[in-house]
Amino acid sequence: MSASAYSLSAIVPEAGFDITAGKTTRGGRGTGPLDHRFCPRCMTWICTRIAGMGDMVNVRPTLFNDTTRAAPFVKTMIVDRMPFAVTGAAHSYAGFPAEADFPALMAAYAAQA
Numbered sequence: 001m002s003a004s005a006y007s008l009s010a011i012v013p014e015a016g017f018d019i020t021a022g023k024t025t026r027g028g029r030g031t032g033p034l035d036h037r038f039c040p041r042c043m044t045w046i047c048t049r050i051a052g053m054g055d056m057v058n059v060r061p062t063l064f065n066d067t068t069r070a071a072p073f074v075k076t077m078i079v080d081r082m083p084f085a086v087t088g089a090a091h092s093y094a095g096f097p098a099e100a101d102f103p104a105l106m107a108a109y110a111a112q113a
Helices: 100-111
Strands: 010-013 033-037 046-049 056-059
Touching: none
Parallel strands: none
Antiparallel strands: 010 056, 033 046, 046 056
């Protein structure tokens, strides 16, 4: 999804997220529980809706009007990370967090925000 050692995303409530211009197109593999949305002109990844995540959306924080709060908090897929890819995130997972971990992660984020 990214031609980089980093792929930053933020989980936000659907109600607090809006695409303000243009339309998106589905990208990635286009199947399964991940609905990756891209700009149809340049194919930049914009957001992902994940089946089972309820009203939450993964968004590229580089697209936010205010990026001051976009510092990494959780790093995932570190089993595949490049040695130089260091973020300073407080939490780390070899793959993705288990669904049961999300309430504690969200509480920890809210406490430091």
